[in-house]
Amino acid sequence: xxxxxxxxxxxxxxxxxxxxxxxxxxxxxxxxxxxxxxxxxxxxxxxxxxxxxxxxxxxxxxxxxxxxxxxxxxxxxxxxxxxxxxxxxxxxxxxxxxxxxxxxxxxxxxxxxxxxxxxxxxxxxxxxxxxxxxxxxxxxxxxxxxxxxxxxxxxxxxxxxxxxxxxxxxxxxxxxxxxxxxxxxxxxxxxxxxxxxxxxxxxxxxxxxxxxxxxxxxxxxxxxxxxxxxxxxxxxxxxxxxxxxxxxxxxxxxxxxxxxxxxxxxxxxxxxxxxxxxxxxxxxxxxxxxxxxxxxxxxxxxxxxxxxxxxxxxxxxxxxxxxxxxxxxxxxxxxxxxxxxxxxxxxxxxxxxxxxxxxxxxxxxxxxxxxxxxxxxxxxxxxxxxxxxxxxxxxxxxxxxxxxxxxxxxxxxxxxxxxxxxxxxxxxxxxxxxx
Amino acid sequence: xxxxxxxxxxxxxxxxxxxxxxxxxxxxxxxxxxxxxxxxxxxxxxxxxxxxxxxxxxxxxxxxxxxxxxxxxxxxxxxxxxxxxxxxxxxxxxxxxxxxxxxxxxxxxxx
Amino acid sequence: xxxxxxxxxxxxxxxxxxxxxxxxxxxxxxxxxxxxxxxxxxxxxxxxxxxxxxxxxxxxxxxxxxxxxxxxxxxxxxxxxxxxxxxxxxxxxxxxxxxxxxxxxxxxxxxxxxxxxxxxxxxxxxxxxxxxxxxxxxxxxxxxxxxxxxxxxxxxxxxxxxxxxxxxxxxxxxxxxxxxxxxxxxxxxxxxxxxxxxxxxxxxxxxxxxxxxxxxxxxxxxxxxxxxxx
Numbered sequence: 001x002x003x004x005x006x007x008x009x010x011x012x013x014x015x016x017x018x019x020x021x022x023x024x025x026x027x028x029x030x031x032x033x034x035x036x037x038x039x040x041x042x043x044x045x046x047x048x049x050x051x052x053x054x055x056x057x058x059x060x061x062x063x064x065x066x067x068x069x070x071x072x073x074x075x076x077x078x079x080x081x082x083x084x085x086x087x088x089x090x091x092x093x094x095x096x097x098x099x100x101x102x103x104x105x106x107x108x109x110x111x112x113x114x115x116x117x118x119x120x121x122x123x124x125x126x127x128x129x130x131x132x133x134x135x136x137x138x139x140x141x142x143x144x145x146x147x148x149x150x151x152x153x154x155x156x157x158x159x160x161x162x163x164x165x166x167x168x169x170x171x172x173x174x175x176x177x178x179x180x181x182x183x184x185x186x187x188x189x190x191x192x193x194x195x196x197x198x199x200x201x202x203x204x205x206x207x208x209x210x211x212x213x214x215x216x217x218x219x220x221x222x223x224x225x226x227x228x229x230x231x232x233x234x235x236x237x238x239x240x241x242x243x244x245x246x247x248x249x250x251x252x253x254x255x256x257x258x259x260x261x262x263x264x265x266x267x268x269x270x271x272x273x274x275x276x277x278x279x280x281x282x283x284x285x286x287x288x289x290x291x292x293x294x295x296x297x298x299x300x301x302x303x304x305x306x307x308x309x310x311x312x313x314x315x316x317x318x319x320x321x322x323x324x325x326x327x328x329x330x331x332x333x334x335x336x337x338x339x340x341x342x343x344x345x346x347x348x349x350x351x352x353x354x355x356x357x358x359x360x361x362x363x364x365x366x367x368x369x370x371x372x373x374x375x376x377x378x379x380x381x382x383x384x385x386x387x388x389x390x391x392x393x394x395x396x397x398x399x400x401x402x403x404x405x406x407x408x409x410x411x412x413x414x415x416x417x418x419x420x421x422x423x424x425x426x427x428x429x430x431x432x433x434x435x
Numbered sequence: 436x437x438x439x440x441x442x443x444x445x446x447x448x449x450x451x452x453x454x455x456x457x458x459x460x461x462x463x464x465x466x467x468x469x470x471x472x473x474x475x476x477x478x479x480x481x482x483x484x485x486x487x488x489x490x491x492x493x494x495x496x497x498x499x500x501x502x503x504x505x506x507x508x509x510x511x512x513x514x515x516x517x518x519x520x521x522x523x524x525x526x527x528x529x530x531x532x533x534x535x536x537x538x539x540x541x542x543x544x545x546x
Numbered sequence: 547x548x549x550x551x552x553x554x555x556x557x558x559x560x561x562x563x564x565x566x567x568x569x570x571x572x573x574x575x576x577x578x579x580x581x582x583x584x585x586x587x588x589x590x591x592x593x594x595x596x597x598x599x600x601x602x603x604x605x606x607x608x609x610x611x612x613x614x615x616x617x618x619x620x621x622x623x624x625x626x627x628x629x630x631x632x633x634x635x636x637x638x639x640x641x642x643x644x645x646x647x648x649x650x651x652x653x654x655x656x657x658x659x660x661x662x663x664x665x666x667x668x669x670x671x672x673x674x675x676x677x678x679x680x681x682x683x684x685x686x687x688x689x690x691x692x693x694x695x696x697x698x699x700x701x702x703x704x705x706x707x708x709x710x711x712x713x714x715x716x717x718x719x720x721x722x723x724x725x726x727x728x729x730x731x732x733x734x735x736x737x738x739x740x741x742x743x744x745x746x747x748x749x750x751x752x753x754x755x756x757x758x759x760x761x762x763x764x765x766x767x768x769x770x771x772x773x774x775x776x
Contacts, residue, residue, distance in 0.1 A: 040553065113583060145603040145700050150608035159586065162621055165581060178625070181618050188614075205603075205700055273668070443555045449660030451562045451595065454590070457653040458569035464645035470580055470623055474585050477616065478569055481592050484608075492599040505601050506729055507708055512604070513736055514613050517743040519616045523623045524750035530626070 014397055049434050051140055051167070055126050058283035059276040060091035061334065066279075066341050073345040104122070108169030109265065113114060117167060118273035119264070120158025124282045128153040132287055133208045139318045146207035147195050151188075164264035178260025179190045180252035183355055184243055190363035191239040197232050198222055198292045211296030218300035223293040226381075228373035233293040240285040240336075242355065246280065247344035249355055255406045256349075266354040279337075286336025287329060294332055295432065297325030326362075347366030448489030457483030469526040469536045473519065480515045484508045558598050565591035578624050586617050603700040707733045 029039035064079075071078025083089025104115055131150045133139035143149050158180055199205055201222055201343020202213045214220050223233045242249040253261030263274060290296060304310065304321035310317030349360070351381060455478050462475030470536015489495055530536055568588035575581050589612045596605035709730030 020774065110577075113579065118581070143602050143606075145606045148603065148610070148700075152606045152614060155610060155614040156590075158618065162618065163579075163583065166621070166625060174625070178622075181622060185615070185618055194663040201702075436697055438555060438559055441555060442552055443558045446660050446663050447558060448595070448599065448656060449645055449663055453653060453656035453660050454566040455569050455592070455647050456656065458566075458662050460652060461573045461645050461654070463647040465573065465641050465696055466649060466711060470578055470620060473620065473623075474572060474581055477585065477612070478572060478588070480773055481589060481612075483694060485592060487606060488596055488599045488601045492601065494600055497631055500704055502702055505604050505703060508601070509598075509607060509703065510659045510729075510732065510736060513740065514615050516611050519619055521748040521750070524747040526623055527626060543683055 007059065027130045030377075043183075050131050052126065052133075053131050054391055055280045055283075056276065058330075058333065058337075060277035062279035062282055062337050062341075063091045063094065063275075064088070064173040065334070065338060066344075069338060069341045070345045073342070083315050087423055094273060098272050099269055101271075103270075104265070104266050105267040106406055109416065110167035110169070113163050113167035117160045117164030117268070118270040119160070119278070120163065121157050121278070122277040124153055124156035124160065124272045125277045125284060126285055127156075129280075131207060132284065133291070133296070136212060136321040136327055137208060138322055139208055142206065142208055145205045145286075147199060147292075150207070150284075151192060151195055154281065154284060154383040155184070157277060158272045160277070161274075164266065165252075165323070168265040170265050172258045172260070172264045173262050176252040176258050177266070179352065180245060180262060182374065183245070183249065183251060183359075185240045186356060187363070190235055190359060190367045191243055191315045193364070193367040193371060194232050194239065195292065196392060197229065197374055199368070200371070200374055201225060201229070207291055211291055211298070214295040215298050215305075216302050218295065220298070221293065221295040226374065226377045228370040228377060231292065232367055232370040233289070235363050236289055236340075238358070238363060240289055241340055242341060242359070244285055244340070246349050247281065248342050248347040250344070251355060252350055252351070278321065282337050282340055283333050286340070287333040289336055290329060290332035297322075297329040299324070299328045443495075445489055445495045448485060448492075448495065452482045452485040452489070454482070455485065458482075467537050467539055469529060469538055470523075472538060473526070475523050476513060476522075477519070482513055484511050487511070518537075554598060554664065555771065559590045559597070561594040561598065564588070579621070582621050582624055585615055585620075589613050589617070603703055 010284070017415070029042055034042070047124055052156050056350045064087070068078045068381025079090040080095045081087065105111060131153075132148045133142070139146075161180045162177045165173040165175075166179070198210060202210045204210065214222060218224065222229050224230065245252050250262075252258075253263055258264070259435075263271060266274060304324050309317045309321030309324065311321075459475045459478030459480075459482060462478060463472050464475075466472050466475060487504045487508040489504075490500050491502065491508070493501065528538060529541060534539055565588050566582045568591065572581050572588065575584060590609065593605045593608040596602075596608055603671040619691065706728045707730070709728040
């Protein structure tokens, strides 16, 4: 009667199924005559499981590292018995122990939110893994705004923490949650500026492209691009530690002041989720730092391209080279985690005012100055120092004049000249038109 | 079933935008908590934003406004954040003055 | 079951249902913190819809600014103004009836408009011609990471904010050429606006210290209890 109907125009290929890259799993399943939709669903689930495995493994290894490193720093041995010589099986043992704990929900708590909070926290971190490339092109979702997406989604982790702290109905939890919110929101500013600095250098927010632009020897890494990026890397390090609530910035769960902060009322499985979220976030932040500043999946020496493990030679060789890249990135991620753990067991906790003033009085001004410095550097040395001394094929791939993603430089120049003429003759055009 | 086998078009987005908008309006009309009203405003802005993005998406609307849609939506997001900050500051001041966040209690100027 | 699922539509449906459902929940739920939670989920689903519409940068911005920033702010406000969980201010029945009537009427009108979008958005010869000129594709860039996807809107958004319309560079039509100066002025205004808002919000929400009256100043008037003991 009303003539309501969905009018569907023929949609460009981007939005249809035909253009999706068929994953190997889906290919295999359709080959053994699964219906297409089922094959796709199973393939999607398999890939989710793979990504989840990476997130969980990084958390488990992080917990083991924490125990071992802290023990060594305190002149102990740490776990030695569970699972052989090095206590490899300690994280699963911890997990089983925690699952057996009593599952408490305080009477004053908001039941639904209290149950929901840990999952929100973990899901946010897990979603951020979606945009993290592990090697050249090996990324779950290649987004043009990849870095931005990753930082944005990672920032959602605090949401679960705030909810958990608020819904616990305990003042320690609430204090912890409010501290967390204040701290993380303030540290997102310098962190974002550090990311902007790298985006300025590469001219893209695509994480794969950012990684690619650092291919080759270690002096191609952004940290060695110029003195400003070198300083900015350490600001990033500070912000990353603060953003994941690690000591010396662990005010939200300061044991000596707030019992356990937002975690006070949590036990058992839900506590495990918060914990895994924290460790997965540590890995994520380290991996992001590696991608932005430390060359991503490119090792200090380009072994893969030197011995010919590239896609140009053969698909399998390229696959091997990429696997090497994955090892590289994960190693850098765990290096970052180890550094964070080392920091935690070395430095005493800061006060609240010190945490905020570190951010606002030191990190933000420093990184702003570095941003300005990088701009000047890029203006004076458009190709960077290395383009004069080491002309290489890898560098040629990232044309330094190609500053704006997706828009060729000649178009930019053209538009600028157009704008100039527009400013000079704009009124004349207008008069012509009105006549 | 046609909803998941057919490609989606502009009207689908507009319908979601409309529902969000109406929910926001309802929220603004029925909530007496200042912050509830604020949340209603956010929903209204999001409904409008969704429409802008849908109009701007070339795949959905080839003759549409193109990049302008995203640009306007971006401005809306920024302005909404600014609005939220100021509105919250006002809500806090209101709370300090009245010890409540009930909008119906702020009636000193009533003649 | 021999049909091909359009995954894009499938995910659209998922996100749309989440967005609308939780938006309705925002209206129906009484507790203010739960309202905020529902709103977060709804806004995150809207970000998902942005991704589906091809606006990746905007989706990420939505997640960052709305879900990450505004909602944290809002929850802060909720925490500072509510006394413990479960503080709900009840709405009268009359208001509900009135609101529902208005809402239903508005929904009807908006749905009517949305469904008939093909009629008012249909092929109009003049607009189509202009659009065809406006949407003329960019020249293909060479190989390189920057040229990965020429349809990337993020870089073009950035250029647009600087006053260059990257998507309408090859413009022959003078009429359209004039409207291409982008959004530089708006960008500048909004940056200044943000600074003003920041200062203004901090000023409005500042902790008000009670002005010290001379009687309450400790050095000038000795504490009565200490005088008693003396």
